[in-house]
Amino acid sequence: MSLVERSAWFRPGRGQARSPSRDPAGGRSGLARLETRLAGWVLPVLLVASWEVLSRWGYIAPNVLPAPSAVALAGWQALKSGELVHHMSVSTARALAGLLVGGVIGLVFGIANGLSSLSHRYTDTTLQMVRNVPHLALIPLVILWFGIDEEAKLFLVALGVFFPIYINTLHGVRTVDPQLIEMGRVYGMTPLTLFRKVILPGALPSIFVGLRFALGIMWLTLIVAETIAASAGLGYMAMQAREFLLVDVVVLAILIYALLGKLADVLTAALEHRCLQWHPAFHTPKS
Amino acid sequence: MTAFASVAAEPVPSAAGTPHGLDLRINRLSRQFGDKRVLERLDLTIPAGQFVAVIGKSGCGKSTLLRLIGGLDQPSGGDIAFEGRNGPPADREAIRLMFQEPRLLPWQRVGANVEVGLPARTPPAERAARARALLGEVGLADRAGEWPAVLSGGQKQRVALARALASRPRLLALDEPLGALDALTRIEMQGLIERIWLEQRFTALLVTHDVAEALALADRVILLDQGRIAFDLDVPLPRPRRRGSAELAALEERLLTHLFAG
Ligand SMILES: Nc1ncnc2c1ncn2[C@@H]1O[C@H](COP(=O)(O)OP(=O)(O)OP(=O)(O)O)[C@@H](O)[C@H]1O
Numbered sequence: 001m002s003l004v005e006r007s008a009w010f011r012p013g014r015g016q017a018r019s020p021s022r023d024p025a026g027g028r029s030g031l032a033r034l035e036t037r038l039a040g041w042v043l044p045v046l047l048v049a050s051w052e053v054l055s056r057w058g059y060i061a062p063n064v065l066p067a068p069s070a071v072a073l074a075g076w077q078a079l080k081s082g083e084l085v086h087h088m089s090v091s092t093a094r095a096l097a098g099l100l101v102g103g104v105i106g107l108v109f110g111i112a113n114g115l116s117s118l119s120h121r122y123t124d125t126t127l128q129m130v131r132n133v134p135h136l137a138l139i140p141l142v143i144l145w146f147g148i149d150e151e152a153k154l155f156l157v158a159l160g161v162f163f164p165i166y167i168n169t170l171h172g173v174r175t176v177d178p179q180l181i182e183m184g185r186v187y188g189m190t191p192l193t194l195f196r197k198v199i200l201p202g203a204l205p206s207i208f209v210g211l212r213f214a215l216g217i218m219w220l221t222l223i224v225a226e227t228i229a230a231s232a233g234l235g236y237m238a239m240q241a242r243e244f245l246l247v248d249v250v251v252l253a254i255l256i257y258a259l260l261g262k263l264a265d266v267l268t269a270a271l272e273h274r275c276l277q278w279h280p281a282f283h284t285p286k287s
Numbered sequence: 288m289t290a291f292a293s294v295a296a297e298p299v300p301s302a303a304g305t306p307h308g309l310d311l312r313i314n315r316l317s318r319q320f321g322d323k324r325v326l327e328r329l330d331l332t333i334p335a336g337q338f339v340a341v342i343g344k345s346g347c348g349k350s351t352l353l354r355l356i357g358g359l360d361q362p363s364g365g366d367i368a369f370e371g372r373n374g375p376p377a378d379r380e381a382i383r384l385m386f387q388e389p390r391l392l393p394w395q396r397v398g399a400n401v402e403v404g405l406p407a408r409t410p411p412a413e414r415a416a417r418a419r420a421l422l423g424e425v426g427l428a429d430r431a432g433e434w435p436a437v438l439s440g441g442q443k444q445r446v447a448l449a450r451a452l453a454s455r456p457r458l459l460a461l462d463e464p465l466g467a468l469d470a471l472t473r474i475e476m477q478g479l480i481e482r483i484w485l486e487q488r489f490t491a492l493l494v495t496h497d498v499a500e501a502l503a504l505a506d507r508v509i510l511l512d513q514g515r516i517a518f519d520l521d522v523p524l525p526r527p528r529r530r531g532s533a534e535l536a537a538l539e540e541r542l543l544t545h546l547f548a549g
């Protein structure tokens with residue numbers, strides 16, 4: 001070993017020196033960090049505050065848009081009566097069931113068609129054709145088939161989330177670096193190991209993109225379906241409130257939809273962060 | 288080979304005893320892609336433990352030859368025999384290929400990437416420790432827990448070397464593994480490869496486009512041209528070789544003459 005190598009290899013700080021510099025807030029004071037964290041909330045808080053003030057001063061009629069405090073009160077009352085929890089859990093269960101069913105089918109087809117050209121030849125064209133039918137256009141048909149039962153919502157959500165997951169899984173599997181696959185073969189990986197260690201992790205970033213898209217479609221589908229045909233759930237709650245002119249409850253339902261959507265997004269981001277730690281875009285500096 | 292020998296569980300044939308290397312006999316080997324004949328009835332015999340460098344113009348079939356030897360591709364004609372028997376050796380882990388790119392799995396930590404190369408029969412409890420010892424061999428003992436993405440190009444290539452060595456191959460085929468590295472890192476890596484080869488005495492087949500590199504490392508340099516071996520040069524110089532010595536310069540001159548004659 002030459003001198004050059006030794007000095008380059010065994011200098012302990014050399015490698016670690018990089019990691020901390022990745023932390024953008026690294027050397028800054030606590031106050032500055034607080035500022036970066038809160039910056040995004042300044043505008044929303046200001047908006048809600050001015051909405052409240054304008055409502056109190058009578059510039060916004062309560063039957064058009066109730067004050068935030070009135071919405072909060074409505075929320076509190078619905079929460080106390082147990083009604084809100086009931087509707088929320090019904091909606092969430094529907095969303096998750098639809099996502100699970102549609103997502104698993106999309107994942108399976110995506111992986112199968114990504115790996116096997118035979119499977120791709122026989123099913124891809126069909127799937128692409130079905131994709132061109134907007135799934136919400138099927139609502140009248142779905143109501144005829146299933147009435148307003150759970151199956152109707154499950155079917156629509158599953159259909160909606162299927163495509164983004166399918167397309168992105170397929171793309172992910174097909175674009176896994178062929179050099180890595182060849183490496184896996186040279187090192188004697190069995191097909192199962194190759195899939196587990198090379199293909200699936202390689203396709204994961206793309207699958208997450210599909211999941212993000214699917215979540216958006218999931219809520220949208222559910223809102224529409226619940227508003228049109230349901231006997232429970234947030235959409236049903238909003239429609240009921242509309243009949244009784246309870247504007248505050250309608251606004252409440254809309255806000256909760258937004259909140260649930262945001263929650264789903266945050267959870268996915270966390271999951272993504274966990275699963276894609278290796279990706280330079282998600283590197284967390286090591287302590 | 289301090290760390291290495293203590294960790295390798297199986298009995299290791301020492302350099303002094305039976306040769307660890309695999310001997311190789313290539314007989315009228317041909318490979319064509321469509322109408323394009325890349326290798327044409329190529330004959331080559333490499334004794335166990337020899338360090339052979341393969342040079343030749345771009346597109347002359349060096350990678351093709353290595354892929355055939357590594358079992359990644361099938362010949363259109365002829366055969367390759369290891370230890371006198373045709374076909375790939377019974378122990379697939381006896382041959383390892385190192386590519387021009389490191390080809391590390393970005394989603395596995397450095398240590399786990401080295402574990403990929405360990406023999407399948409290695410007990411799970413030992414794998415991490417052995418990977419760490421192998422990383423020690425290439426001077427990266429403390430980087431086992433990192434993601435490949437944070438390593439430099441040369442460090443990644445060293446991890447790839449540790450992975451290739453993990454099964455104690457008897458034949459190591461290197462396809463321009465240093466091609467993408469800067470001059471200084473190349474020299475470091477050449478020293479590392481030479482040291483490990485001297486310790487383990489596997490048969491080494493190094494493809495390179497750098498004539499000086501071939502002469503610095505190899506016992507024998509083979510020039511590939513038009514699908515055959517155009518020139519076969521022994522390099523009987525003692526090691527470690529001094530770069531820029533008169534003998535090396537003379538051999539380099541001869542090789543270059545042949546390279547541009549064809
Ligand atoms: N899979 C393939 N299909 C068709 N042609 C191929 C294939 N692989 C290699 N070739 C052709 O065979 C020839 C030799 O390729 P090879 O990769 O072995 O060259 P090389 O000597 O390694 O070149 P370089 O020094 O640039 O790496 C080239 O003309 C290449 O186009």
Ligand SMILES: [Mg+2]
Nearest residue numbers: 349350351462
């Ligand atoms: Mg090549």
